Amino acid sequence: MNLVELGKKIKTLRKERGITQQELAKKVGISRTTLSHIENGYFYKISVVTLEKLLSVLGYTLEIKPKNPFVRNSSTLNA
8 A cells, every 4th residue: 555545545445434634633742734634645754653652543453564674585595
């Protein structure tokens, strides 16, 4: 899921729960403007902690699955 899709999903979840941007922003501890940016896919300077809190208020958890940056490409094994 990319950031635009995530923002749209957050907006959908908020609306399904009948929560205004102002109410959700207050619960999370961010401005309404910041929440609006998030819902539009702009996550500039949004911490993982803030995103996790936002999703938690909406009844979800954040799961991050990092990729191993040290996986060798098979073409480099013979080099």
